[in-house]
Amino acid sequence: xxxxxxxEAARRRRRPTKNGVVxxxxxxxxxxxxxxxxxxxxxxxxxxxxxxxxxxPSTLYRYFAGIDDLTLAIGDMLIGRAMAxxxxxxDWRADLRELGLRIHAAYLEHPQAAVLTANRISxxxxxxxxxxxxxxxxxxxxxxxxxxxxxxxxxxxxxxxFAALDAASLALPEQARRAxxxxxQATYARLSPATHPNIAAVAPLxxxxxxDSAYPTALDMLLTSAxxxxxxxxxx
Amino acid sequence: xxxxxxxEAARRRRRPTKNGVVxxxxxxxxxxxxxxxxxxxxxxxxxxxxxxxxxxPSTLYRYFAGIDDLTLAIGDMLIGRAMAxxxxxxDWRADLRELGLRIHAAYLEHPQAAVLTANRISxxxxxxxxxxxxxxxxxxxxxxxxxxxxxxxxxxxxxxxFAALDAASLALPEQARRAxxxxxQATYARLSPATHPNIAAVAPLxxxxxxDSAYPTALDMLLTSAxxxxxxxxxx
DNA sequence: CACCTTATGCCAACACTATTGACCTTTCGT
DNA sequence: ACGAAAGGTCAATAGTGTTGGCATAAGGTG
Numbered sequence: 001x002x003x004x005x006x007x008e009a010a011r012r013r014r015r016p017t018k019n020g021v022v023x024x025x026x027x028x029x030x031x032x033x034x035x036x037x038x039x040x041x042x043x044x045x046x047x048x049x050x051x052x053x054x055x056x057p058s059t060l061y062r063y064f065a066g067i068d069d070l071t072l073a074i075g076d077m078l079i080g081r082a083m084a085x086x087x088x089x090x091d092w093r094a095d096l097r098e099l100g101l102r103i104h105a106a107y108l109e110h111p112q113a114a115v116l117t118a119n120r121i122s123x124x125x126x127x128x129x130x131x132x133x134x135x136x137x138x139x140x141x142x143x144x145x146x147x148x149x150x151x152x153x154x155x156x157x158x159x160x161x162f163a164a165l166d167a168a169s170l171a172l173p174e175q176a177r178r179a180x181x182x183x184x185q186a187t188y189a190r191l192s193p194a195t196h197p198n199i200a201a202v203a204p205l206x207x208x209x210x211x212d213s214a215y216p217t218a219l220d221m222l223l224t225s226a227x228x229x230x231x232x233x234x235x236x
Numbered sequence: 237x238x239x240x241x242x243x244e245a246a247r248r249r250r251r252p253t254k255n256g257v258v259x260x261x262x263x264x265x266x267x268x269x270x271x272x273x274x275x276x277x278x279x280x281x282x283x284x285x286x287x288x289x290x291x292x293p294s295t296l297y298r299y300f301a302g303i304d305d306l307t308l309a310i311g312d313m314l315i316g317r318a319m320a321x322x323x324x325x326x327d328w329r330a331d332l333r334e335l336g337l338r339i340h341a342a343y344l345e346h347p348q349a350a351v352l353t354a355n356r357i358s359x360x361x362x363x364x365x366x367x368x369x370x371x372x373x374x375x376x377x378x379x380x381x382x383x384x385x386x387x388x389x390x391x392x393x394x395x396x397x398f399a400a401l402d403a404a405s406l407a408l409p410e411q412a413r414r415a416x417x418x419x420x421q422a423t424y425a426r427l428s429p430a431t432h433p434n435i436a437a438v439a440p441l442x443x444x445x446x447x448d449s450a451y452p453t454a455l456d457m458l459l460t461s462a463x464x465x466x467x468x469x470x471x472x
Numbered sequence: 473c474a475c476c477t478t479a480t481g482c483c484a485a486c487a488c489t490a491t492t493g494a495c496c497t498t499t500c501g502t
Numbered sequence: 503a504c505g506a507a508a509g510g511t512c513a514a515t516a517g518t519g520t521t522g523g524c525a526t527a528a529g530g531t532g
Contacts, residue, residue, distance in 0.1 A: 011480095023480090056481065059482075
């Protein structure tokens with residue numbers, strides 16, 4: 001057992017690196033985020049990260065068990081940023097909406113990172129805090145426990161799933177992204193009404209709509225359905 | 237220009253490999269799918285694929301420009317299988333539900349492959365056919381065009397997003413998947429009621445629920461909300 | 473202040489990876 | 503039957519994550 005990873009809290013000595021940098025989990029993750037932004041989602045490598053930090057690549061294994069562990073930490077930091085400074089207002093529906101949009105936005109701010117981490121469960125502190133907040137809103141609103149868990153599950157998975165999907169298209173290389181966006185013009189808008197009557201009928205609407213995220217719409221629909229269910233529950 | 241890739245249609249000579257195997261795009265893609273299933277989503281490497289085919293790894297570059305090109309071809313194949321043999325029944329809500337579940341299921345049948353390709357937009361024929369069918373169902377049900385496009389967009393993106401999310405967790409290496417599944421037991425079920433009252437209160441429900449896909453729930457909520465909107469539209 | 477333990481950074485090495493350019497051999501149209 | 507070139511092979515390059523051993527400085531203890 002050559003390299004035990006010491007938890008950040010239990011870390012006592014802070015020996016500076018050859019170049020004088022003092023490492024920490026937080027610094028490593030923040031640097032990784034910067035590298036992802038600059039070099040794309042395939043540009044995060046242990047070697048490059050080491051160089052960017054001014055430390056030997058192998059040093060990182062004192063902080064993270066492997067690159068997988070590092071990506072989980074990156075994901076947790078994104079959730080942490082989404083939740084930073086959030087406070088509920090008492091209106092469960094507005095609060096949930098705000099929370100979903102915040103998480104979605106936090107991921108889209110770092111699309112290359114989001115692609116790597118959005119579909120992983122980290123179980124780290126920020127993620128747990130978010131889950132606690134969401135469940136609190138639902139139970140506080142009067143959802144019975146079973147229903148609260150159902151809605152919570154749909155809400156959080158939908159939010160992360162959309163974050164990953166939308167991030168993926170933002171993370172494409174400039175050239176590929178433009179090609180995707182112009183697909184709607186080039187392909188869908190030119191289909192014959194004879195073979196594709198429905199697409200042809202709404203083509204202008206499609207072109208206008210498809211390059212925005214559908215998340216806000218889908219989120220509102222989920223919340224509407226939840227509210228409907230809540231009313232019928234209270235009626236009983 | 238050392239290695240021009242010849243399109244499958246224009247391919248004329250079929251020289252057998254040292255081991256006597258005759259290559260083709262189709263054979264390569266099918267073999268890649270098998271390897272993904274057997275060795276996990278990180279187990280598809282040019283070297284291994286070459287060995288599995290009984291050919292030198294570099295031979296594959298005669299068929300695909302790079303590994304990225306190969307994954308696109310794999311994705312193409314999945315999309316083709318998703319819609320095969322579908323027919324509507326006339327009940328728009330049931331039909332949409334069926335369609336969503338089919339697409340979701342088709343991806344989950346090859347989770348390791350889905351992970352690599354799920355957040356790419358193809359714009360190819362099968363995808364167009366699905367879009368036409370969905371828009372037809374919504375417009376046939378009486379949604380005004382603008383509303384039909386909104387619901388269509390939310391529906392298709394949500395379906396693909398969940399397919400990617402759920403495929404990702406199925407595609408994790410056995411060890412990591414068990415770790416993720418046990419996270420709910422190991423981490424969430426042990427949080428103190430003092431610090432995390434809501435999670436603690438519903439912990440057993442979470443453990444029971446979180447390892448299934450939330451897609452059916454989210455899909456039903458989306459359809460419920462759409463149906464509500466449709467009723468109020470018809471009332472006008 | 474000096475000492476000793478040990479946490480932590482560094483180095484070298486390993487077994488991989490994708491990709492490329494040069495070479496050679498088989499295939500097919502003429 | 504011949505010659506062009508498609509297509510398979512080989513060798514090499516530059517990169518990857520990861521690990522074991524070593525050196526050194528930090529910080530508690532006397």
